[in-house]
Amino acid sequence: MKHFTSVNQIEDLDALILLAKQIKANPYANKAIGENKTLGMLFFNPSLRTRLSTQKAAANLGMHCITMNLNTEGWSLEFEDGAIMDGNKAEHIKEAAQVISQYCDVIAIRSFPSLTDKEKDEEDQVINSFAKYATVPVISLEGATEHPLQAIADIITIREYQTKKRPKVVLTWAPHPKALPHAVPNSFVKMMQLADVDFVITHPQGYELNPEVTKNSLINHDQNDAFKDADFIYAKNWSNYNDYGQILSRDLSWTVNPEKMALTNKAKFMHCLPVRRNQIVSDAVLDSDSSIVIPQANNRTYAAQAILTKILRNED
Amino acid sequence: MKHFTSVNQIEDLDALILLAKQIKANPYANKAIGENKTLGMLFFNPSLRTRLSTQKAAANLGMHCITMNLNTEGWSLEFEDGAIMDGNKAEHIKEAAQVISQYCDVIAIRSFPSLTDKEKDEEDQVINSFAKYATVPVISLEGATEHPLQAIADIITIREYQTKKRPKVVLTWAPHPKALPHAVPNSFVKMMQLADVDFVITHPQGYELNPEVTKNSLINHDQNDAFKDADFIYAKNWSNYNDYGQILSRDLSWTVNPEKMALTNKAKFMHCLPVRRNQIVSDAVLDSDSSIVIPQANNRTYAAQAILTKILRNED
Amino acid sequence: MKHFTSVNQIEDLDALILLAKQIKANPYANKAIGENKTLGMLFFNPSLRTRLSTQKAAANLGMHCITMNLNTEGWSLEFEDGAIMDGNKAEHIKEAAQVISQYCDVIAIRSFPSLTDKEKDEEDQVINSFAKYATVPVISLEGATEHPLQAIADIITIREYQTKKRPKVVLTWAPHPKALPHAVPNSFVKMMQLADVDFVITHPQGYELNPEVTKNSLINHDQNDAFKDADFIYAKNWSNYNDYGQILSRDLSWTVNPEKMALTNKAKFMHCLPVRRNQIVSDAVLDSDSSIVIPQANNRTYAAQAILTKILRNED
Numbered sequence: 016m017k018h019f020t021s022v023n024q025i026e027d028l029d030a031l032i033l034l035a036k037q038i039k040a041n042p043y044a045n046k047a048i049g050e051n052k053t054l055g056m057l058f059f060n061p062s063l064r065t066r067l068s069t070q071k072a073a074a075n076l077g078m079h080c081i082t083m084n085l086n087t088e089g090w091s092l093e094f095e096d097g098a099i100m101d102g103n104k105a106e107h108i109k110e111a112a113q114v115i116s117q118y119c120d121v122i123a124i125r126s127f128p129s130l131t132d133k134e135k136d137e138e139d140q141v142i143n144s145f146a147k148y149a150t151v152p153v154i155s156l157e158g159a160t161e162h163p164l165q166a167i168a169d170i171i172t173i174r175e176y177q178t179k180k181r182p183k184v185v186l187t188w189a190p191h192p193k194a195l196p197h198a199v200p201n202s203f204v205k206m207m208q209l210a211d212v213d214f215v216i217t218h219p220q221g222y223e224l225n226p227e228v229t230k231n232s233l234i235n236h237d238q239n240d241a242f243k244d245a246d247f248i249y250a251k252n253w254s255n256y257n258d259y260g261q262i263l264s265r266d267l268s269w270t271v272n273p274e275k276m277a278l279t280n281k282a283k284f285m286h287c288l289p290v291r292r293n294q295i296v297s298d299a300v301l302d303s304d305s306s307i308v309i310p311q312a313n314n315r316t317y318a319a320q321a322i323l324t325k326i327l328r329n330e331d
Numbered sequence: 332m333k334h335f336t337s338v339n340q341i342e343d344l345d346a347l348i349l350l351a352k353q354i355k356a357n358p359y360a361n362k363a364i365g366e367n368k369t370l371g372m373l374f375f376n377p378s379l380r381t382r383l384s385t386q387k388a389a390a391n392l393g394m395h396c397i398t399m400n401l402n403t404e405g406w407s408l409e410f411e412d413g414a415i416m417d418g419n420k421a422e423h424i425k426e427a428a429q430v431i432s433q434y435c436d437v438i439a440i441r442s443f444p445s446l447t448d449k450e451k452d453e454e455d456q457v458i459n460s461f462a463k464y465a466t467v468p469v470i471s472l473e474g475a476t477e478h479p480l481q482a483i484a485d486i487i488t489i490r491e492y493q494t495k496k497r498p499k500v501v502l503t504w505a506p507h508p509k510a511l512p513h514a515v516p517n518s519f520v521k522m523m524q525l526a527d528v529d530f531v532i533t534h535p536q537g538y539e540l541n542p543e544v545t546k547n548s549l550i551n552h553d554q555n556d557a558f559k560d561a562d563f564i565y566a567k568n569w570s571n572y573n574d575y576g577q578i579l580s581r582d583l584s585w586t587v588n589p590e591k592m593a594l595t596n597k598a599k600f601m602h603c604l605p606v607r608r609n610q611i612v613s614d615a616v617l618d619s620d621s622s623i624v625i626p627q628a629n630n631r632t633y634a635a636q637a638i639l640t641k642i643l644r645n646e647d
Numbered sequence: 648m649k650h651f652t653s654v655n656q657i658e659d660l661d662a663l664i665l666l667a668k669q670i671k672a673n674p675y676a677n678k679a680i681g682e683n684k685t686l687g688m689l690f691f692n693p694s695l696r697t698r699l700s701t702q703k704a705a706a707n708l709g710m711h712c713i714t715m716n717l718n719t720e721g722w723s724l725e726f727e728d729g730a731i732m733d734g735n736k737a738e739h740i741k742e743a744a745q746v747i748s749q750y751c752d753v754i755a756i757r758s759f760p761s762l763t764d765k766e767k768d769e770e771d772q773v774i775n776s777f778a779k780y781a782t783v784p785v786i787s788l789e790g791a792t793e794h795p796l797q798a799i800a801d802i803i804t805i806r807e808y809q810t811k812k813r814p815k816v817v818l819t820w821a822p823h824p825k826a827l828p829h830a831v832p833n834s835f836v837k838m839m840q841l842a843d844v845d846f847v848i849t850h851p852q853g854y855e856l857n858p859e860v861t862k863n864s865l866i867n868h869d870q871n872d873a874f875k876d877a878d879f880i881y882a883k884n885w886s887n888y889n890d891y892g893q894i895l896s897r898d899l900s901w902t903v904n905p906e907k908m909a910l911t912n913k914a915k916f917m918h919c920l921p922v923r924r925n926q927i928v929s930d931a932v933l934d935s936d937s938s939i940v941i942p943q944a945n946n947r948t949y950a951a952q953a954i955l956t957k958i959l960r961n962e963d
Binding site: 051079085088090097099100101102106107110111113114117 | 675693695696698699703716824920923924925930933934940941945948
Binding site: 042043058061062063064066067068070071074075084192288289290291292293294298301302308309312313316 | 367369371395397399401403404405406409413414415416417418421422423425426427429430431433434435
């Protein structure tokens with residue numbers, strides 16, 4: 016595995032899930048493979064779960080981990096080719112990526128989109144520039160368009176809780192006070208397309224995700240209808256994709272509440288966290304037994320550890 | 332030991348001091364008990380001694396340590412039950428505490444009081460909410476009302492320097508340009524009430540600490556009189572407790588200086604640090620042999636290591 | 648080796664370079680000497696290469712490393728003797744340095760100059776105060792007047808790439824939009840004076856470095872003439888030293904470009920990084936085979952590891 020920045024790079028999902036499961040059963044079994052290996056974690060944005068779980072995963076593998084908030088603790092980076100660097104950007108990504116590659120055996124990066132420049136965001140410039148210039152593997156800790164480690168944790172969790180061979184999984188948009196990126200829903204949609212599930216996306220009219228991501232996944236604008244017989248409800252807000260980065264709806268009738276959960280097949284409730292209570296989901300759902308957001312977050316460690324293991328083993 | 336957030340949770344002080352003494356004599360003797368254990372240190376406020384000494388203590392025990400400035404590097408937390416999270420708080424403590432508990436075997440937290448809302452501060456909401464929702468032990472690295480690791484370092488230091496069975500220990504208020512919390516004096520008072528010492532508190536009229544903390548400890552408003560025959564002078568500023576969080580006095584006649592120290596029984600001078608020179612204490616005292624603030628700070632490592640050891644051993 | 652804060656403290660340069668070379672060939676050979684040793688890295692300013700390479704060097708030696716942004720994560724420090732600390736400075740360097748010395752076996756510090764107060768900057772107050780009050784060795788990660796670890800990486804790199812016994816090395820000033828410190832050129836000049844090289848400094852009239860540093864090193868104000876027959880071009884901007892901290896020239900005719908490089912003896916291009924493209928140097932030079940800035944940065948690890956090794960071995 017060279018880089019891991021997209022769900023698209025997963026070649027054998029079942030093998031990856033099996034690896035994660037083995038790691039979860041015995042997380043410290045491979046402390047030797049990370050010996051004298053350094054993971055550099057570079058943050059351009061806040062992180063809690065990703066930061067802690069990836070650091071934990073690295074430690075479980077015996078790796079040394081260096082964490083930096085690149086913008087505040089390092090130098091601001093220039094990403095444009097041919098730039099005349101007479102402004103505020105002190106260092107070009109070409110040097111930064113090559114230099115960091117000499118100190119770290121794996122580079123992991125979090126960089127959110129602007130949500131103002133769609134074309135730029137879709138280039139996922141920070142992650143992809145590091146992937147281009149780094150001479151070591153690069154892992155996305157959530158880029159502008161994907162959050163693939165989250166999607167691995169999601170499918171591991173679904174596998175653990177599914178009670179039938181082909182469960183029905185519903186990705187539902189839900190209201191949120193702030194404009195949020197598309198990375199989590201994009202990676203989740205891609206993962207559900209790979210997995211053996213009945214998958215439905217539900218959101219208000221006009222809240223379509225990138226059609227190149229959703230492809231022929233089923234979209235139902237009637238949330239109640241979509242929830243019928245669902246085994247998993249995966250709630251997530253995203254800002255508008257067509258009217259890029261805008262909040263066109265904060266309709267609280269889309270909040271996941273007990274009445275909506277009653278329409279399902281005793282579905283489990285999932286969310287990537289952090290979650291806004293009584294916006295995305297009501298307290299009554301999140302505090303009920305149907306919520307599996309906490310064990311879902313726990314699987315972040317094993318998702319990261321599986322990817323790090325594959326990288327350290329030089330596996331595809 | 333489940334949580335360690337208050338001096339009140341110490342069941343056997345002599346045993347704890349003995350453990351710290353053994354650790355100090357041989358700090359790396361128990362590196363196996365922390366193997367594959369992670370300490371998560373979460374800071375809502377600045378820290379120097381606590382941060383470094385606790386990280387050192389964890390390393391001495393073979394633990395892996397993850398340090399985060401939660402407010403700037405993670406998400407701002409909501410602590411109110413039933414909150415409609417449509418403002419700036421991105422994550423509820425319920426999720427945060429449970430999630431972090433899955434990545435860390437022990438959670439240590441620093442969170443200062445507002446000094447504007449007495450009732451709220453006395454709830455010590457951040458520390459106590461983590462203690463409520465975390466599924467692993469929580470250690471206070473100084474909360475709104477207590478700094479128990481400091482108090483353990485204080486009593487270790489007094490034991491090392493006392494030359495008589497029952498020394499006289501004086502806690503003296505001293506002037507400071509900023510409004511300071513009550514956590515350090517509260518924990519020190521509680522510790523002195525547990526220890527076998529003659530204890531006197533001296534402060535200007537009206538600067539009484541919380542009477543539920545001071546209980547029947549002796550209070551003397553005449554600093555000079557209080558200092559007579561003292562073996563230890565523990566200086567500390569705190570803001571007013573009755574007129575909550577206000578600075579009612581910056582009276583430099585309360586500064587500890589050589590004239591005042593001359594009233595004592597060749598007392599040792601103590602302070603938790605950081606200390607304002609020529610406000611709390613004059614250079615002449617701090618730079619003299621009577622000052623033991625540096626070895627006192629050194630004992631922070633062994634205080635933290637003793638508590639971590641008890642937690643890792645699942646001792647009461 | 649007590650402290651390492653200046654090139655002047657290098658007693659045997661050839662032995663140091665040999666040590667670094669041995670470490671580079673076998674970086675993990677001495678993991679035992681750092682066991683139970685803690686490196687405290689204190690940053691008052693941004694850092695990328697220095698931070699990562701020193702942390703990597705410490706890990707290679709088996710050391711535990713604690714990293715702090717002292718100003719934002721700790722307390723702001725007072726450095727003046729006799730200060731009445733009634734302002735914003737919460738802790739005196741006397742306490743801070745002594746206390747940190749109890750938690751760390753080596754203290755490494757980055758602190759940039761003000762570029763407004765020449766006399767103050769030349770005292771290099773932060774680094775030298777730590778060196779004065781710390782009871783453990785102090786390493787400069789770039790102070791106000793020197794960046795000695797950079798200079799070691801520079802000479803290691805020159806040794807690796809030189810093709811004749813006594814290469815010609817040119818330090819050239821180059822334009823930059825911001826006022827930069829003199830630490831890197833100062834340490835480089837001192838290093839070249841120690842090394843067996845033909846050394847020339849070239850810069851615009853009036854851009855003389857501190858004459859106590861340059862001593863009798865050759866200065867040539869004609870950049871083209873200086874470049875003739877050069878084997879190494881080391882580019883660097885610095886702000887004016889006489890008109891202290893001012894930018895008197897941003898003359899782009901001093902930018903290192905292919906025409907200028909054509910004047911040399913197929914010289915290798917060096918820079919400490921971060922480098923402003925198309926200000927200091929043109930893309931065409933930096934992206935050519937003549938640039939060795941990336942392997943130069945790699946040697947930062949072995950420079951730091953050599954110094955840490957000497958300190959841990961208690962060598963001069």
